Each structure stands twice: as C-alpha cells, then as structure tokens.
Amino acid sequence: MINKKKFIAVIGGSQCSKEEAKLAEEVGRELARRGAILVCGGLSGVMEAACKGTQSEGGITIGILPGDSRQAANPYVQIPIVTTIGYARNVIVVKSAQAVIAIDGNYGTLSEISHALQNGIPVIGLNTWVLSKNGQQDNSIILAQDPTEAVDKALNLAIN
Numbered sequence: 001m002i003n004k005k006k007f008i009a010v011i012g013g014s015q016c017s018k019e020e021a022k023l024a025e026e027v028g029r030e031l032a033r034r035g036a037i038l039v040c041g042g043l044s045g046v047m048e049a050a051c052k053g054t055q056s057e058g059g060i061t062i063g064i065l066p067g068d069s070r071q072a073a074n075p076y077v078q079i080p081i082v083t084t085i086g087y088a089r090n091v092i093v094v095k096s097a098q099a100v101i102a103i104d105g106n107y108g109t110l111s112e113i114s115h116a117l118q119n120g121i122p123v124i125g126l127n128t129w130v131l132s133k134n135g136q137q138d139n140s141i142i143l144a145q146d147p148t149e150a151v152d153k154a155l156n157l158a159i160n
Contacts, residue, residue, distance in 0.1 A: 002037070006158045007062075008151075009039045009097035011112045012046025012105045012128070020104040023126055024049035025056075026147035027101055032059025034155060039064065039096045041089065042073045042080060046103045051076030064093045091115050098158035101150050102128040102141065113141065122157040126150045 008031055012024060028050035031038050038054040040047040042063020051061040055076045063077035066086045073080040083089045087108060094100055094116040100123045102113055109128065116123050123141050131138035142157070144150035 002060075005060075006036045006099075006155055007039050007097045008036045008154050008158065009093050009100045009112075009116075010046065010050040010103065011040065011093065011100055011109050012050075012103040013109060014041075014043045014045040014047065016045040016049070016104045020046060020127060021049040023147055024103050025053035027103065027126070027150055028053025028055075028059070028061075029057045030147055030151040032057035034151065035059075036151075036155060037062065039093060040077075041066070041093055041108075042077045044074055046105070048074035048076060050103075062096070064089050064096065087111065094121055095119065097121060098160065099124065099154040101126060101144075101154050104128055117141075121159060122154070124150045124153045124157075 024046040032054045037060045039062045042065045054061050062079045063073045064081045066089050068084045070080040090112045100116045103126045117140050125141040126144050
C-alpha cells in the first residue's frame, strides 16, 4: 500500500554541478532501493538527477510543478502535479514529505528548508546551506557526508 511507504523530498537547485547531480542521483537510487517515494519540485538540476536515480531502480517519483503544464516536468517524473502557484509550491513539496534531503541549492531551496523546519519536518543536508542565528551555529539541518548516510538519516527521522 502506498500510504505505508515513506515520502522523502529531495530539494536543490534547478542548476547544479556534475558533482551535486551525481550525489542527487545516488540519493534517488538509494531511496528507491529502500522503497521510499521521492517528492520534488519536478524540474531540472538536483530534482531531475534524483528522479533519474529513483526511476533507474524502479522507484516512484512525484514532481510538484510551479506552472500549469505537466510537460514542464523533467523526463523522470512519473506523477506530475500541476499547481500554477510558482515558488509557493515549495510548501507543498515539503509538506508532502516526512523528511527532506537538501542537496546544494539557492534561495528557493533555503525557503523549502525553512518551511520544513518550521513544520517539524527533519532536514538532512548534503553539500547545502548551513544556518546560524545571532552569530551562533544552528544545527537544525542534520548534516550527512554521503548519499547513503543522507537516506539513512531521512528514513530514520521521517515523521508519521
């Protein structure tokens, strides 16, 4: 049953380096191997690489799209969700997940991290943002050293 599977969001920039794409693809593969469902923003970059990895291992990919066309989804999104709400869809991406893995990313990724943390959804960071408040490091983003560790932490910390 699909409702018994864990939904993990993978977030990151729509443009990324080859290194970050490789990390995202391996995260996607690892999520699929463990039976998790991948949720993302459905576009290019980190999102596409993660979907590619998930699909290569027979997993399920969901893309929450900012615009009004299913065709805007990357070719590895199996379930495109059209929202027509632009960046506001970032809330839907993280609220659809039980944990978030952030890879790289710009301000859109930072907004998703913020929404997740504000809603008590664990965020695992892999080559992404670090936070501080009043000059003191904030450890709200749980750091991972590699894709396997990121997936381990996301699945272990996933909320119900």
